[in-house]
Amino acid sequence: MKHPLTAFLAALAALALTPAAAEVKYASQGAQWTPASRSDFYSRDQGARIMPFAWFKALKRPDGSGFLDDGMRHYGYLPNPDSPTPGLPVGFLTASENNVRTLSVTCSACHTRQIEVEGVSWRIDGGPALSDFQSLLADIDSSVDTVLNNGAAFDDFAKAVGANGEDSRKALREEVATWFKPYHTLMSKALPSPGWGVGRADAVSMIFNRVAGLDIGQPPTRIIEGNIAPANAPVRYPFIWKAPVQDTTQWPGFARNGDDILGLARNVGEVYGVFGVYHPTQSILPNITNFLNDSSLNFAGLQQLEILLKQIEPPKWPFALDAALVAKGDQIFHRSPKDGGCAKGCHEVATGPARVCNPDTWRTPIQDVGTDSKEYSVLGRDADTGVLEGASIPLLPGVDKPLKPRDKIITILGLSVIGSILEAPLHFGLDVFRPIAEECLPLRPARPLALKLALVEKLRQGLKNVYKKPDAAPSFAYESRVMRGIWAAAPYLHNGSVPTLSDLLKPAAERPASFKVGPAYDIEKVGLAAEQPGLNSTYAADDCAKRDSGNSRCGHEFGVKLSPEEKKALLEYLKSL
Incomplete structure (x- = not known):
């Protein structure tokens, strides 16, 4: 010591x-x-x-x-x-x-x-x-x-x-x-x-x-x-x-999203991953699982956090902007990707599929643009199902088939999340989901039992196929997110392998092979400053020969052929979003 x-x-x-x-x-x-x-x-x-x-x-x-x-x-x-x-x-x-x-x-x-x-x-x-x-x-x-x-x-x-x-x-x-x-x-x-x-x-x-x-x-x-x-x-x-309005979440886009029901599913899975108490047990009744045995899930807290999340707007760039450059960058941003643009088919604000409790979502295209593939090896994992062997939720696609002795972990997680949510109104009472009920049931049945049954049915409808199972031959596709506030999210790409937006507009081979990650910011290059005097770590980024390393800076070679003047204008526009 x-x-x-x-x-x-x-x-x-x-x-x-x-x-x-x-x-x-x-x-x-x-x-x-x-x-x-x-x-x-x-x-x-x-x-x-x-x-x-x-x-x-x-x-x-x-x-x-x-x-x-x-x-x-x-x-x-x-x-x-x-x-x-x-x-x-x-x-x-x-x-x-x-x-x-x-x-x-x-x-x-x-x-x-x-x-x-x-x-x-x-x-x-x-x-x-x-x-x-x-x-x-x-x-x-x-x-x-x-x-x-x-x-x-x-x-x-x-x-x-x-x-x-x-x-x-x-x-x-x-x-x-x-x-x-x-x-x-x-x-x-x-x-x-x-x-x-x-x-x-x-x-x-x-x-x-x-x-x-x-x-x-x-x-x-x-x-x-x-x-x-x-x-x-x-x-x-x-x-x-x-x-809350994206139609999918998680970088590979495997989680359906876009309303309060799916937001709750997203957040229940997150809590189970960060020290939430989850001790499922088999009931004395055949094929019935008690998902909320000893559970520490705070359903009221999760719903309040989702309400708060809806209030957070993308951060506004706090420094000076060149209005003429922003206007020029706007035109470049809205070109097609083959012409160096960003919006069409990728990062535009476009309407996604309606959800049970929200008709208006933002489309989140899931596309393979050559970036690191490592995360897909996670999605395909299987595992022993333990006390959940044979468990299922009838009439709910995605979890309606009994778990085999060994099954996909994404299915085990889906069953755990959905089972916990569906059990909650019966376990804690209807008020546990009051915010969801108010959003999803604008015409509220007067009788308590009818209200409970209506809410459970909405939950059942909304929780179909919460998680998309990985394809047998994955394409390594990831979210193309709306770029609002992107200036504040360095480093870039889903694995954080590129330090600045300026570097992202270079061919992969010319991007930094290593850089420091810390809070010091470069507002010209829009991203991490080269020197990080406080807490930092050094990121060693692999090239395209190691696309499956988890650290590859490969892919997303859009805008790399723009002139220096066009790149400067595009960066100025991205600051303004």
Whole structure:
């Protein structure tokens, strides 16, 4: 363990170098996005449960400092002065679970961006975070391992959490060991080397790993180690403004989306992937599964987060714009892609398919433009189905066939998500879905039973084929998203392999083979600055010979033949979106 003074100086240095040390301004994101909305978004409980908060406060990171000594800025998380739990950053909170105050995480932890320009930090809500999630996960793993295997460390830990007697210390050790077994199993088998780095995570793999690897085995551990695979297909966190109206989500576009029902499905899957408690059991009745057994899902919180998400508008460019260049760039943007344009068939605002509770969605074309293919290896994974073997939901396409002893993880996840949602009104009462009922049932039946049945039927209709199964011969196609606010989302491509929009307008072979990822921003090239004085990691981008590496900068060679003057105009227009 490092000397306390060394740890203090390290924490002080990190504090000075992170974006929190600069003046903070907030990007303009629409009239509905108020300080109260922002504060709610930063700390609204969704049902994730990491560990007892007293443990987290007592743990020491590998360098000897506490996780909260610098407000978790060491990992790139952002200060939240309005946190109900002082000291926790944006996206972290505490929630009560079985009378225990528990550390939790919510969606803003991964979807709040801060960039630094000339000594000012611009906060951008809904933007892709520049945090190092893998390092946080790995440090927690190392710290708890030390507590369990180092007598002095356990003594300090026990004293800090108030376990002073022999019996209470013994009970604490058993409780920590029980918590640690699934956590360490996941981290030791899933976290890749080299790691994801700043601003990236393999969220899909981690969701698959948690649900199939930690949740559906036989009690008491529920672990199926063979269902856990390395999470080695990291992608850049997506921006989430306007996500509620996209007709698909997830970079490969495998999740149907576009209304509150499908938004709930999207978010239930996310919670199960980030420490949500999910312990499905078979009922005493044949072929009936209790999906919400011991569930920690906070349905009210998830629906409130979706309401907040609808209020976040794309951030407006906070710096000067050249109006003449913007007008010229507008014309270039709306050319066909073969002529160097971006909109037609790709990044235009176009009407997508109607949903059960929303007739107006934004079309999100799923296209193969030659970019990295690694994420598709995740979608095709299969796994032992454990306690869910034979489970199904009749009359609901996508999950209506009983799970085989070994099946696709995407089907296991779909069944888990849909089953949890359909069970909720019967488990918690109709009011659990009041926001969805108000959107989907404008003519509300007067009788409570009729209202409940009408809502369940809407849910059933809306949850058909929530997840698209991967093709036998995948085309490696990804979302072509609407470009509103794209200036604030560097690095670019789905795997974050290109540092600036300027670099994206170059042939793949001419794009940087390595670059630093951090908060310092280049407003001329529109993206990451070459030098990153604070928290950063270096991204080594592979060429097109390694399209399946997860780190390839290959593909999307649109606009590469534009003249320098045309590229400058196009960049100016993209800033204005």
